[in-house]
Amino acid sequence: MMHYDDARSERPRLLVVANRLPVSAKRTGENSWSLEMSPGGLVSGLLGVTSQFDTKWVGWPGVDVYNEVEKNALTKSLAEMKCIPVFLNGVFDQYYNGYCNGILWPILHHMGLPQEDQHDTNQTFETQYDAYKKANRMFLDVIIQNYEEGDTVWCHDYHLMFLPQYLKEHNNKIKVGWFLHSPFPSSEVYKTLPSRSELLRAVLTADLLGFHTYDFVRHFLSTCTRILGVEGTHEGVVYQGRVTRVAVFPIGIDPDRFIRTCKLPEVTQQMTVLKERFAGKKVILGVDRLDMIKGIPQKYLAFEKFLEENPYWRDKVVLVQIAVPTRNDVPEYRKLKSQVHGLVGRINGRFGSVSSLPIHHLDCSVDFNYLCALYAIADVMLVTSLRDGMNLVSYEFVACQEAKKGVLVLSEFAGAGQSLGVGALLVNPWDVTEVSSAIKEALNMPAEERETRHKFNFQYVYTHSAKKWGSDFMSELNGTIAESEMQIRNIPHGLPQQDVIQRYSQSNNRLIILGFCGTLTEQNNSLSKEMDLKLNPELKGTLKALCNDPKTTVVVLSRSDKNILDKNFGEYNIWLAAENGMFEKHTTGEWVTYMPQNMNLDWVDSVKNVFKYFTDRTPRSFVKSSETSLVWNYEYADVEFGRAQARDLLQYLWAGPISNASVDVVRGNHSVEVHAIGETKGAAIGRILGEIVYRKSMTTPIDFVFCSGYFLEKDEDIYTFFESKILSSKLSHETRSKSSSCNNSRKKKKISMNVLDLKKENYFSAATGQARTKARYVIDSSLDVVDLLHKLAVADTTMTDSFSDSELYEPRNENENANLKRWINSVRRRKMEIGDTGQIGM
Numbered sequence: 022m023m024h025y026d027d028a029r030s031e032r033p034r035l036l037v038v039a040n041r042l043p044v045s046a047k048r049t050g051e052n053s054w055s056l057e058m059s060p061g062g063l064v065s066g067l068l069g070v071t072s073q074f075d076t077k078w079v080g081w082p083g084v085d086v087y088n089e090v091e092k093n094a095l096t097k098s099l100a101e102m103k104c105i106p107v108f109l110n111g112v113f114d115q116y117y118n119g120y121c122n123g124i125l126w127p128i129l130h131h132m133g134l135p136q137e138d139q140h141d142t143n144q145t146f147e148t149q150y151d152a153y154k155k156a157n158r159m160f161l162d163v164i165i166q167n168y169e170e171g172d173t174v175w176c177h178d179y180h181l182m183f184l185p186q187y188l189k190e191h192n193n194k195i196k197v198g199w200f201l202h203s204p205f206p207s208s209e210v211y212k213t214l215p216s217r218s219e220l221l222r223a224v225l226t227a228d229l230l231g232f233h234t235y236d237f238v239r240h241f242l243s244t245c246t247r248i249l250g251v252e253g254t255h256e257g258v259v260y261q262g263r264v265t266r267v268a269v270f271p272i273g274i275d276p277d278r279f280i281r282t283c284k285l286p287e288v289t290q291q292m293t294v295l296k297e298r299f300a301g302k303k304v305i306l307g308v309d310r311l312d313m314i315k316g317i318p319q320k321y322l323a324f325e326k327f328l329e330e331n332p333y334w335r336d337k338v339v340l341v342q343i344a345v346p347t348r349n350d351v352p353e354y355r356k357l358k359s360q361v362h363g364l365v366g367r368i369n370g371r372f373g374s375v376s377s378l379p380i381h382h383l384d385c386s387v388d389f390n391y392l393c394a395l396y397a398i399a400d401v402m403l404v405t406s407l408r409d410g411m412n413l414v415s416y417e418f419v420a421c422q423e424a425k426k427g428v429l430v431l432s433e434f435a436g437a438g439q440s441l442g443v444g445a446l447l448v449n450p451w452d453v454t455e456v457s458s459a460i461k462e463a464l465n466m467p468a469e470e471r472e473t474r475h476k477f478n479f480q481y482v483y484t485h486s487a488k489k490w491g492s493d494f495m496s497e498l499n500g501t502i503a504e505s506e507m508q509i510r511n512i513p514h515g516l517p518q519q520d521v522i523q524r525y526s527q528s529n530n531r532l533i534i535l536g537f538c539g540t541l542t543e544q545n546n547s548l549s550k551e552m553d554l555k556l557n558p559e560l561k562g563t564l565k566a567l568c569n570d571p572k573t574t575v576v577v578l579s580r581s582d583k584n585i586l587d588k589n590f591g592e593y594n595i596w597l598a599a600e601n602g603m604f605e606k607h608t609t610g611e612w613v614t615y616m617p618q619n620m621n622l623d624w625v626d627s628v629k630n631v632f633k634y635f636t637d638r639t640p641r642s643f644v645k646s647s648e649t650s651l652v653w654n655y656e657y658a659d660v661e662f663g664r665a666q667a668r669d670l671l672q673y674l675w676a677g678p679i680s681n682a683s684v685d686v687v688r689g690n691h692s693v694e695v696h697a698i699g700e701t702k703g704a705a706i707g708r709i710l711g712e713i714v715y716r717k718s719m720t721t722p723i724d725f726v727f728c729s730g731y732f733l734e735k736d737e738d739i740y741t742f743f744e745s746k747i748l749s750s751k752l753s754h755e756t757r758s759k760s761s762s763c764n765n766s767r768k769k770k771k772i773s774m775n776v777l778d779l780k781k782e783n784y785f786s787a788a789t790g791q792a793r794t795k796a797r798y799v800i801d802s803s804l805d806v807v808d809l810l811h812k813l814a815v816a817d818t819t820m821t822d823s824f825s826d827s828e829l830y831e832p833r834n835e836n837e838n839a840n841l842k843r844w845i846n847s848v849r850r851r852k853m854e855i856g857d858t859g860q861i862g863m
């Protein structure tokens with residue numbers, strides 16, 4: 022049945038992990054077992070792969086075994102076949118019959134969640150889901166016991182969607198691939214699954230994800246985009262700063278095994294017997310597990326219609342259907358069995374006679390040789406899957422038809438429909454009339470056409486073998502890992518928080534530059550909040566403390582307009598730069614504009630019209646406008662529709678309103694921005710800095726800079742601005758006098774001091790929530806920014822002072838309110854309570 026090379030060789034080591042082992046155990050007596058080949062295409066496909074690798078197979082052995090002695094005996098027999106059992110005692114029913122085959126299987130095949138037993142659905146769902154996770158952990162435990170460094174772990178199918186995550190959590194260095202043998206559904210169907218996000222996140226931790234067809238990949242990517250909001254590209258899914266590669270690997274069979282088998286004397290003998298048995302008749306063959314996805318009732322209805330409409334054929338054709346028993350403990354499968362039996366009875370009753378029956382329905386599996394004989398003598402193979410990952414039966418038929426060149430009638434909803442579509446007659450299995458006509462066409466097809474069609478199919482099946490599938494997947498997996506190691510090397514490190522705090526507390530004149538949206542704003546996932554941006558309330562005390570520290574200057578540099586910044590920061594002692602620095606102020610003063618006097622804003626009205634047109638037609642999109650820019654945002658719209666609309670919108674803009682205007686157009690992740698040519702944050706910061714130094718009459722050079730935000734790529738020049746200053750370590754106040762376009766007529770002073778005395782180790786730039794950045798470091802989310810600012814606000818006192826309850830902080834000037842005093846003191850007290858760890862839970 023299987024051939025394994027026992028010698029430990031130089032072949033790459035591979036742990037294949039699938040729900041099923043290639044053999045299933047059947048108890049034959051006390052401590053004795055017989056091992057039989059497991060049913061299904063996954064096993065057939067994988068058997069064609071294993072010889073290229075030093076493979077061990079991890080999976081369920083097909084039985085529950087509780088007794089330790091028996092477990093050991095079975096483990097030993099399986100080890101001879103390089104199989105390692107996972108005993109799923111206690112969870113198997115809820116995991117396999119319940120969650121895998123009662124919930125996931127119908128969802129993956131577009132059949133929707135079961136609707137019966139509505140009253141206890143929650144209970145059932147949760148119990149099954151827990152069992153599913155537990156079973157995945159049981160697989161993990163067995164893998165850990167058998168894993169050797171350098172092994173590749175290839176996880177298979179919907180049974181094991183949590184396994185990649187568990188493996189990576191256990192050891193991030195394990196190479197993990199995951200392949201889905203079933204289809205992946207449209208996002209509209211997948212969305213109904215209660216645990217939809219967790220499952221997606223779990224598989225995305227693998228290094229490579231494989232699917233049979235491009236359609237399944239397309240569905241998976243768009244599901245990730247719609248459910249997790251992550252970006253799907255031709256490379257894969259960008260998730261948590263890394264790309265999870267997603268690609269198409271159509272499985273195949275081992276064609277030579279079928280060709281060889283058809284030539285065996287006992288098989289040719291079986292063929293002779295079968296031919297005699299069906300002499301004078303054409304044979305239509307069906308081979309399917311008795312599963313609702315295989316469309317067996319639809320097949321029978323189409324055959325019935327064919328017989329109805331073609332009396333000539335009634336005694337000249339038989340349909341032989343092998344209906345392999347499967348998943349008998351799932352209620353839907355039992356119902357299907359009786360439904361199918363009812364149909365067979367009706368059709369045989371209508372069109373049969375004493376001497377012949379039109380349908381030969383067998384509720385059993387057949388051995389491999391006999392299966393090959395059946396494939397070889399059939400005139401037509403009828404595959405009517407309503408949805409099927411690949412359907413290897415159609416490949417196997419083609420491989421066995423070298424002599425006969427029979428016709429394959431194949432559902433367009435099977436993955437094989439895409440690979441064998443040229444040679445097969447493709448049908449929609451739901452369309453009984455179409456399938457009935459295809460049967461007729463197949464039976465009447467001239468030999469020449471059969472030969473041509475067969476040639477196409479055979480060529481495909483022969484060249485796209487299981488061996489190729491396995492080696493393609495494995496080499497892509499190795500390539501992906503090498504690439505992602507390079508990627509990881511290029512990803513900036515996480516911000517070293519302790520270092521920042523220490524260097525901050527040791528500095529004499531610090532500058533903190535912060536973005537607003539996505540950095541200081543409250544956590545926000547609603548359109549209404551987006552329209553009314555607010556400072557994270559948790560930051561209020563912290564910001565006040567930082568702003569009032571005489572050794573610290575805080576600047577908020579934002580795309581937002583003056584009103585928003587005024588509303589949020591009016592009460593702080595802070596510097597504000599609105600619209601990327603077009604306007605600037607200290608909160609105690611007035612806004613100063615740096616807009617060139619002759620700035621042309623003629624484009625604004627027509628751009629507004631275009632934006633309005635698209636906002637009206639894109640639900641949940643909106644426009645934000647300021648004096649020098651307009652932004653169309655589709656973050657809350659359907660992402661794919663939003664993207665498509667953004668492409669159209671840009672075409673409208675280029676064709677009209679902005680064709681000759683001096684504007685920049687910036688395409689963000691979920692937005693299109695048009696603004697007057699002018700500032701980037703990097704260009705603005707030099708001028709703002711000059712202004713600050715001048716107005717604060719700074720005499721001590723700035724020796725610490727922390728700069729962080731969720732900035733557009735074009736604004737990331739703010740991070741590089743300071744890099745160049747570190748090299749020269751100088752920023753003369755002349756910078757300020759360069760802004761000659763300023764329409765503010767205040768007298769400009771020249772200060773000859775060096776404004777910056779910034780050492781490399783005292784400069785911290787950190788992009789929030791982006792892995793690809795020009796900043797030195799990355800910060801996961803705005804929560805981490807908040808946390809750091811909290812710590813900086815108390816850093817001076819914790820690092821340099823030793824204080825006691827009696828030395829509580831007093832406001833530095835009378836404007837500081839009682840709340841601030843209370844806040845600082847509470848932090849200090851807390852600090853004293855928790856010791857010197859710097860961990861302050863606010």
Ligand SMILES: O=P(O)(O)OC[C@H]1O[C@H](O[C@H]2O[C@H](CO)[C@@H](O)[C@H](O)[C@H]2O)[C@H](O)[C@@H](O)[C@@H]1O
Binds near residue numbers: 272
């Ligand atoms: O293990 P079972 O529950 O008895 O089911 C048998 C297998 O059915 C599914 O097979 C799929 O894999 C084939 C090979 O990739 C593919 O051609 C077919 O379209 C699929 O239905 C299931 O995905 C496997 O896990 C099962 O082992």
Ligand SMILES: O=c1ccn([C@@H]2O[C@H](COP(=O)(O)OP(=O)(O)O)[C@@H](O)[C@H]2O)c(=O)[nH]1
Binds near residue numbers: 385
């Ligand atoms: O009595 C049988 C009839 C068929 N098969 C095998 O079951 C697999 C069915 O795979 P397919 O991809 O067509 O569908 P699946 O059952 O995996 O959904 C094929 O390799 C068949 O050779 C089997 O093991 N026993």
